[in-house]
Amino acid sequence: CTDLDVKPKSSATGDVIFNNSQAYLQFLARLYAGLAISGQQGPAGNPDIKGIDEGFSNYLRQYWKAQELTTDEAVIGWNDGTLPTYHLHTWTAQNEFINAMFNRIYFQVSMTNEFLRETTDGKLDERDATDAIRADVKVYRAEARFLRALSYWHGLDMFGSIPLVTEESTVGTEASEQATKQEVFDFIESELKAIETELVDARANGYGRADKAAAWTLLAKLYLNAKVYTGQDKNTECIAYCQKVIDAGFELDSDYATLFTLDNVNSDEIIFTINFDGNYTQTYGGMTFLVHASIGGAMTATDYGVNTGWAGLRTTKNLVNLFPDETGATDSRAIFYRNDQSKEIPNTPITTFKEGYAVPKFRNINSDGESGSSLEFVDTDFPVFRLADVYLMYAEAVERGGTGGSEASSVSYINALRQRAYGNATGNIDADDITLNFIIDERARELYWEGHRRTDLVRFGLFTDSEDNNLRAIWPWKGEVAAGKETESFRDVFPLPSSQIIANPKLEQNDGY
Amino acid sequence: QxxxxxxxxxxxxxxxxxxxxxxxxxxxxxxxxxxxxxxxxxxxxxxxxxxxxxxxxxxxxxxxxxxxxxxxxxNSDVTALTEVVVVGYGQQEKKDVTGVVAAVNEQSFNKGAIVSPDMLISGKIAGVQITSNSGEPGGQSSIRIRGGTSLNASNEPLYVIDGVPIDNSAFNPGGFSSGRNPLNFINPNDIETFTVLKDASAAAIYGSRAANGVIIITTKKGKSGLPTVSYDGWFSTGRIADRLDVFTADQFREVIAAKAPQHLNKLGTANTDWQDEIYQNATGQSHNITFSGGTEKTTYRASVSHQKQEGIIKTSSTERTSFSMGLTQKMLNDDLSVTANVKGARTQDRFSPGVVGAAMEMDPTQPIYDATSPWGGYFVWKNEAGDYERQATINPVSTLNLVEERGTSNRSIGNVQFDYKIRPIKGLSANVNLGYDLATGDRDRFQPSNYFAVASDTGEIKIENYTRVSQLLESYLNYKRSFENISSTLDFTAGYSWQDWNSEYPSLRATRLTDNGYGVSNPSVAKKVEAFNSVLENRLISFFGRLNYGYKDKYLLTASLRRDGSTRFGAANRWGTFHSAAFAWRVIDESFMEGLTDIFTDLKLKVGYGVNGNQEIGDYKYLATYTPSTLTAQYQLGNSFVTTVRPNGYDANLKWEETTSYNIGLEYGFLNGRLSGSLDFYRKDTKDLLFERAVPAGSNLTNIVLSNIGEIKNTGVELTIDAVAVSKPDLTWNISFNTSYNKNEIVALDGSDEPTFKGYETGDISGGVGNYIQILKVGQPAYSFYVYKQKYGADGKPLVNGVDHNEDGKTDLADMYEDVSGDGAVNDQDRRPFQQRAPKVMFGLTSQVNYKKFDLSFTLRSSLGNYVYNNVASNTANFIRANDNFVPRNMLTSVLETNFTSPQYFSDYYVEKASFLRMDNLSLGYTATNLFDTSAKFRLYGTVQNLFVITDYSGLDPEVFSGIDNNLYPRSRTFIVGVNVTF
Incomplete structure (x- = not known):
């Protein structure tokens, strides 16, 4: 006998998985989960991408590191591979963290493409899908395309000219052409506009799911940075989409600190989250990383709802000095742990936790001090987009000359943030105070450690070298010196990973690398 | 008359x-x-x-x-020309063999307290590297025959035990294996011969599984004659051969005062030698009873054995009870011969949790016990805030005493083989072989909630079970005849084989225990229980044939062909054809040699060529599959947590990895057979390498997919010399020597055309996460070390870190390392491939002396050109250990050599030459015969295992298969006394 047909028994093949009508939702959940977890077995096991420690491979963890460790907002004290080169601005194309970030983006892209291929009308016809399923799937597809646009935006922002792979592709090993930045920009824009009508109304979708406001915010971000990507300003479009979000009924939370604790589930300010749970969405990346790694020295881990600190993340004096006083008494957004910590980071390698203030902004407790469901894995969700960011984008787009908004609105939006921070009107500003330097500083004060900093600094021309010797472009240990110095401007984008240059001969490396 | x-x-x-x-x-x-x-x-x-x-x-x-x-x-026949060797599907006279086949018989096995059968032949065969992966009792070994041919598929040889090919992969894909070495179910005392099919022409009859060679194990059979009973037993005691040099408590206090005064208030008043606390003198014993005998028609043999061996790390041990039975019956006027074998064993292992590293780094000023500790009364570190600190060193004694990890493995293999002479056609016979391999087992781990661990899910029960069943049906026809009129002999075999493997791996993990009183027996006391299952099946169907043709007994030709179908590949690539051809010329039998018979007793030249495959990659890799998430990897959408499904990456075009081998060699015998042996040159080219390659982004469903890409080459030389140095009635001295050289090179890999591509990093090390020290790069041997070139000062010591040696105003990599790329900067592009982990040259020397009733033997083994990355030193010989963010940790005293204040993981300083010469065993015995005027025989012997190692390597043991020395379970020095009695 020569029978060699052996079907897997404990994993399902594609032809049977969709017999389960729940599979569409489960697959969609997987697209969202791609931002939060690292594999199919929480907290680790059966990883999504290989070639790096699974805990490290997590999307949010990588995104956060690329966006924050490379800036004045954060340093990390670990000797993990080439991790220290992020803060020193000495990364190369062989950096495994850059590689992991790139692979995470395309993992999301290829998951979405597969989802879109498996949910076409033709496929639904083959499977005799009910009308109810078809209606659901229509919305799911829009959400999937939002997630793909989000990752492509990350790719455009960090890597520039990258391959555009869509659901027209097939599963194999075929190399795709490198798209220009304009083409990637246009694709993201057209996708978001195409799904704008198909998504559920703002604030009407289930928790954690993308709605119209999420797509609008992403469009606003794309437009605000358009000049970096395409050389052309799109501030007017940015203002229009910010206005749509602002008009959608979001409200600032009364307490800044609760945006980053267990309480943020009830936030009216947050537009889109990445969801975590100590029992059901476990990972060594994401918020588990952000909370644990921010704790060390004399800090009591249980005060922040976890069992131990990992003694990794601190900040530089640049961030601290943006606040009127470092205690947080004046501007409550200054959440620093200073006891037995020095503000300066005098020594290299920057591994000593007590050098640099700690930043316990993200916590696994609620406002009553109760911890999450696990002391090891964090429950708190990560705010990707929130109204405060949209306010500041609005003001910036107006300041940069966009039309359709008003300075008066800018002032009122910024003062809303500052009143919350100060607890009164003493921190309020007026129209004359709004300059680009003020906005980049205010963005740091409001949004530090939320994954925006690298993008912001690049947009303001402060990430590597600055045209006007702006001191904001210099922070401790940037360029491998204790005082910091400006670095080469080609580092405004990361290199394409060397493994991709190998795997895809059609790719051309970014200039300078 | x-x-x-x-x-x-x-x-x-x-x-x-x-x-x-x-x-x-x-x-x-x-x-x-x-x-x-x-x-x-x-x-x-x-x-x-x-x-x-x-x-x-x-x-x-x-x-x-x-x-x-x-x-x-x-007198024994030292030329052994009539020696019969087993080859796949049959046996041949040694003189007729055209391939490279090496056999080691019981007489030549390594002596000692041997648990794992493969250690019986370590150092005995040229070109065969057998390395125990650690000093664990009965630990897993890594075996390489003529170098590794694969990067991501298995490099282990195929094992065939009494005609049954067995699955030698570790028992659990999850790595939590119930036993240590999968071969441990065989009692070493039952083994008669190891036969290694080294070259392709010998191994090709096993086709798709033979690229890494084949090891055929033949167990002992009964012999006709009166029943004999024999007993064999030994007792052993082992002790640790060497320990890591760390600071004593007093020295540690001085180091902390000098280097990390902020930690002084954390030091205790005790003087604890933590290494003393984890090691023990390990005792062992073994008892075997064998019963055999037979008549002309029937022979039988049965044995039972019990062996128990402790490890030198406290609590670790292995215990095995085994039996074997064999029966051969001739029937129908001897036309039908039926052989039945059944073997079984139950192995119970106790595993010691990993404590070598913790014992090395635990602060020696701290006590073992702390009466106030809620953690089983053991000392546990607190942090500055007064909380017990999970990032601190975990007390190794608490780990040993509180965590219990046990495995039980049951395994049985058996077969019944029918060999029938089909009379109507002279020389034709039929052979049918039905076999099974059944393995079940479990491994349990119990961690009570009062054990202080890194994870806070206090208390854990972990249970992993497995069941593996393999069934075998093989049948072949053999036609063997001499045609004297044309001076030809013909030996033709053709057959069919069907083998199927089914396995199932259920497992359970229960955490947050509310009661420690039930051990692993009651997971229901846990607040959280997770269960998994994995079910796998694969099948291999084969057709095979072999032709041996001899002309005038001098010119010998062998050709073989095997066609294999495997469920591991898609329909288009499922079938593979593997072939071989070999030619041998018995020069010794030529008439022109007649005048030289005083010098030569044997001379044979041979050439061989063959193609073999490798399919050891796991199941379903070519298929599009979806994996559901566990409950702990769900995602919240709306108000509920949704289990997710993920489509997995795959390459639908996956196919066989192919190795083409060439061999040219000779067998020789001189001086009336006093000197004999062989010399072989080989080359192995592997193509369509099964390699986990990075795919173009977005083209597949993940970033790295197992594909067929790349080539690897092994070339080498092997020399064997067997000498009868002395042969007198009272004194004989036999010496066997073997040496081999192997060169391994990656010829092509994805990206090999790209000059700037550094290669694929591999070999993760301890210290930091995601730090890799080895590289797979074209033009280099597999697993070269990938390091910076260290700069040295005038005192010959490496330049210390944190000093601006080159006075450029920065303290960076350029101060310590050479700018190898010459671009003026020192960054990760200045790491370069440096040396290799595999030995270039290996030697083995066995000496056996018999003088009257005494016998003395030893085995020496040596590797040259192998390097080891001393990860223990790179990670722990620096002062940041004292300055740790959490608690002070002890260091290797070699920190005083470098004065490094932070780890320099990627310095070539830590890639150390690890060539060695080891005396594996030395044995002295005394034999008394005809006791009490009967045929009873008695032998008393003493053996020392691992008597000495000569090496320049600074770590504990230079023999590290992976090339990365990271707190291995140390190998012990073992002393054995044993007796052997036969009635």
């Missing part, structure tokens, strides 16, 4: 009686065989000539000439 002759036949080597010797009156069919005591009696004619013959001994002819008693010693 007939006369009655009686006598005893003994071995000329050691004087022991030889049972089963055939005695025939020359020219007649009149004959007999000796009994168990070597005695015989026979009525013969007065002027008869008696022919004494016995396998493995030189035949002798003695004229009766009036004698009535003829006692005769038979």
């Amino acid at each position: 007939s006369t009655r002759i009686t006598g005893t036949v003994t071995s000329g080597d050691d004087g022991t009686a030889l049972p089963g010797v055939s005695i025939v009156e020359k020219g007649t069919t009149n004959g007999t065989v000796t009994d168990a005591e070597g005695r015989y009696s026979l009525n013969v004619s007065e002027n008869a000539i008696l022919v004494f013959s016995f396998v493995g001994f030189q035949s002798q002819e003695i004229s009766v000439a009036g004698k009535s008693v003829i006692d005769i010693p038979l």
Whole structure:
């Protein structure tokens, strides 16, 4: 006998998985989960991408590191591979963290493409899908395309000219052409506009799911940075989409600190989250990383709802000095742990936790001090987009000359943030105070450690070298010196990973690398 | 006129009686065989000539000439030209073998307290590297025959035990294996021969699984004669050969005062030698009883054994109870021969949790116990805030005493083989072999909630089970005939094989225990229980054939063909054809050699070529599959957590990895066979390498997919010399020497055209996460080290970190390392491939001396050109250990050599030359025969295992297969006394 047909028994093949009508939702959940977890077995096991420690491979963890460790907002004290080169601005194309970030983006892209291929009308016809399923799937597809646009935006922002792979592709090993930045920009824009009508109304979708406001915010971000990507300003479009979000009924939370604790589930300010749970969405990346790694020295881990600190993340004096006083008494957004910590980071390698203030902004407790469901894995969700960011984008787009908004609105939006921070009107500003330097500083004060900093600094021309010797472009240990110095401007984008240059001969490396 | 002759036949080597010797009156069919005591009696004619013959001994002819008693010693046949060797699906006379086949018999096995069968032949065969992966009792070994051919598929040889190919992969894909070495179910005492099929032409009959060679294990069979009973037993004691040099408590206090005064208030007042606390003297014992005998028609053998061996790390041990039974029955006028074998074993392992690293780094000023500790009364670190600190060193004694990890493995293999002569066609026979391999087992781990661990899910029960069943059906026809009119011999085999493997791996993990009283028996006391299952199946269907053709017994040709179908590949690539051809020329039998027979006793030249495959990659890799998430990897959408499904990456075009091998060699014998051996040159080219390659982003469903890409090459030389140095009635001395050279090179890999591509990093190290020290790069041997070139000061010591040596205003990599790329900067592009982990040259030397009733033997083994990355030193010989963010940790005292204040993981300073010479065993024995005037025999012996190692390597042991020394379970030095009694 020569029978060699052996079907897997404990994993399902594609032809049977969709017999389960729940599979569409489960697959969609997987697209969202791609931002939060690292594999199919929480907290680790059966990883999504290989070639790096699974805990490290997590999307949010990588995104956060690329966006924050490379800036004045954060340093990390670990000797993990080439991790220290992020803060020193000495990364190369062989950096495994850059590689992991790139692979995470395309993992999301290829998951979405597969989802879109498996949910076409033709496929639904083959499977005799009910009308109810078809209606659901229509919305799911829009959400999937939002997630793909989000990752492509990350790719455009960090890597520039990258391959555009869509659901027209097939599963194999075929190399795709490198798209220009304009083409990637246009694709993201057209996708978001195409799904704008198909998504559920703002604030009407289930928790954690993308709605119209999420797509609008992403469009606003794309437009605000358009000049970096395409050389052309799109501030007017940015203002229009910010206005749509602002008009959608979001409200600032009364307490800044609760945006980053267990309480943020009830936030009216947050537009889109990445969801975590100590029992059901476990990972060594994401918020588990952000909370644990921010704790060390004399800090009591249980005060922040976890069992131990990992003694990794601190900040530089640049961030601290943006606040009127470092205690947080004046501007409550200054959440620093200073006891037995020095503000300066005098020594290299920057591994000593007590050098640099700690930043316990993200916590696994609620406002009553109760911890999450696990002391090891964090429950708190990560705010990707929130109204405060949209306010500041609005003001910036107006300041940069966009039309359709008003300075008066800018002032009122910024003062809303500052009143919350100060607890009164003493921190309020007026129209004359709004300059680009003020906005980049205010963005740091409001949004530090939320994954925006690298993008912001690049947009303001402060990430590597600055045209006007702006001191904001210099922070401790940037360029491998204790005082910091400006670095080469080609580092405004990361290199394409060397493994991709190998795997895809059609790719051309970014200039300078 | 007939006369009655009686006598005893003994071995000329050691004087022991030889049972089963055939005695025939020359020219007649009149004959007999000796009994168990070597005695015989026979009525013969007065002027008869008696022919004494016995396998493995030189035949002798003695004229009766009036004698009535003829006692005769038979000399062993040192040329062994009539030696029969097992090859796949049959056996051949050694002189007719065209491939490269090496056999090691029981007499030559390594001596000692050996748990794992593969250690019996370590150092005995040229080109075969056998490395125990650690000093664990019965630990797993890594075996490489003529170098590794694969990067991501298995490099282990195929094992065939009494005709049944077995699955030698670790018992659990999750790595939590119930036992240590999967071969441990075989009692080493039951093994008669290891035969290694080294080259492609010998191994090609096993086709798709033979790219890494084949090891055929033959177990002992009964012999006709009176029943004999023998007992073999030993006792052993092992101790650690060396320990890591760390600071004592007093020295540590000084180091902390000097280097990390902020930690001074954390130091305790105790003086604890943590290494003392985890090691023990390990005792072991083994008992075997064998019962065998038979008649001309029926032979049988049965054995039972019990072995127990402690490890030198406290709590670790292995214990095995095994049995084996074999029966051969001839029927139908000897036309049908039926052989049945069944073997079984139950192995119980206790594993010690990893404590070597913790014992090395635990602060020696801290006590073991702390009466106030809620953690089982053991000392546990607190942090500055007064909380017990999970990032601190975990007390290794608490780990040993509180965490219990046990495994039980049951395994049985058996087969029944029918060999039937089909009379109507002379020389034709049919063979049918039905076999099974059944394995079940479990491994349990119990971590009580009062054990202080890094994870806070206090208390854990982990249970992993497995069931693996393999069924085998094989059948072949053999046609073997001589055609004297055309001076030809023909031996043709053709067959079919079907083998199927089914396995299932259920497992359970329960955490947050509310009660520690039930051990692993009651997971329901846990607040959280997770269960998994994995079910796998694969099948291999094969058609095979082999032709041996001999002309004038001098020109020998072998060709073989195997077609394999495997479920591991898609329909388009499922079938693979593997072939081989070899030619041998018995120069010694040429007429022009006749004048040289004083010099040469054997001379054979041979060339061989063959293609073999490799499919050891796991199941379903070519298929599009979806994996559901566990409950802990769900995602919240709306108000509920949704289980997710993920489509997995795959390459639908996956196919066989193919190795093409060439061999040219000779077998020689000089000086009346006193000197013999072989010399071989080989080359192995592997293409369509099964390699986990990075795919173009977005093209697949993940970033790295197993594909067929790349080539690897091994070339080498092997030399074997067997010498009979002394052969006198009272004194014999045999020396076996082997040496081999292998060069391994990656010829092509994805991206090999790209000059700036550094290669694929591999070999993750301890210290930091995601730090890799080895590289797979074209033009280099596999697993080269990938490091910076260290700069040294005038004092010969490496330049210390944190100092601006080059005075450029920065303290960076350029201060310590060479700018290898020459671009003016030192960054990760200045790491370069440096040395390799595999030995370039290996030696093995075995000496056996028999003097009267004493025997003395030893085995020496050496590797040259292998390097080891001393990860223990790179990670722990620096002062940041004292300055740790959490608690002070102890260091290797070699920190005083470098004065490094932070780890320099990627310095070539830590890639150390690890060539070594090791005496694996030294054994002295005394044998007494004819005890109490019976045939009873008694041998008493003493053995020392791992007597010494000579090396420049600074770590504990230079023999590290992976090339990365990271707190291995150390190998012990073991002393054994044993007895062997036969009735």
